[in-house]
Structures are given as C-alpha cells and as structure tokens.
Amino acid sequence: MTFLEEKIALSESCIVREMGDGFVILNLSTERFYELKEVGKRFWELISENKEYTLTLNILQEEYDVTAEQLRKDISRLTEDLKKAGLIVNC
Template sequence: MTNAIGRLRAADGCYVCELGDGAAILDTRADKYFTLNAVGRFIWEQLAQPATQDEIIAKTVGAFDVSEERCRQDVDRLLESLRLQSLVEPA
C-alpha cells in the first residue's frame, strides 16, 4: 500500500532526537511527539533523504537479522502509521 506512493521523506516540521537505542520524533505542527524503537529509528533515518519502501527494506534487512518478508510487513506497518500521523510525505 505505502509502496505505491513512490519516494517518501520525513515531513517538514518533524525533529528527531536519540532516546536510548530508539528515538523521539517531535511534530511541531501538531505539538505531539512519537517514540520509535531501534529499528524504527533506523527506518526514520533512511527518510532523511527521499527513499522508496523497497530501498528502506533492503537497507533494513542488511542492517538487522530479519527476513525480507517480515521486514516488508514491519516497514509497511510503520510507514503507514507515520503517514497517518503526517510524519512522512511524498518526496
């Protein structure tokens, strides 16, 4: 579903800071923050530059001990969640 959008990037107005192994994203537009675990943080870092879902999956599989199928499910779920919160946008 998210892959059909093409290239994604982190939305303007979102700032990230380290939080242990994970990260916290501050959305200054909505005055909300969101937390990510270590894998979520890695995926978020990939969105600093426009990237496709397939590019993010390939990098995540290379960085973590996870199957491509499981990674695809998890990345799709995270990107959809970020999209619903307007934290990512088409590049």
C-alpha cells in the same frame, strides 16, 4: 502503486532528538510526541538519506535477522503509522 514504489520525505514540521537507543519526534503541527525504537530509528535514518524503499529494505534486511516478507509487512505498517501521524509525506 505499492508502497515499495512510493517516494517519501520526512515532514518539515518535525523536530527529532536521539534518546537512548531511539528517537523522540515532535510533530510541531499537532504538538504530539512520538517515539521510534531501534528498527524504527534505523528506518528513519535511512529514509532521511535515501527515499527509495527497495534500497532501504535491502539494508534493513542485511542488518536485522528478518525475512523479506516480514520486513515488508512491518515497514508497510510503520510507514502508514508515520504518515497518519504526519511525520512523513509522499513526494
């Protein structure tokens, strides 16, 4: 299964607060803070509304000047980082 076929959910052990142009996220399980800037923040907003990657990627590509290939690479890496941090989970 490719990451585009996965469904993800935000971890229930996170507290999210808007700060400036990004989000600060506290993982209550690890007591660690994480920061998402503009594009990461937008990705977080979209997956909280719709867990389907394809639609999320289409929206991000419309909103930002980026190729589909580069966006897939960046979002794949971001998704893996968020999973490792325990901020999102597969469902």
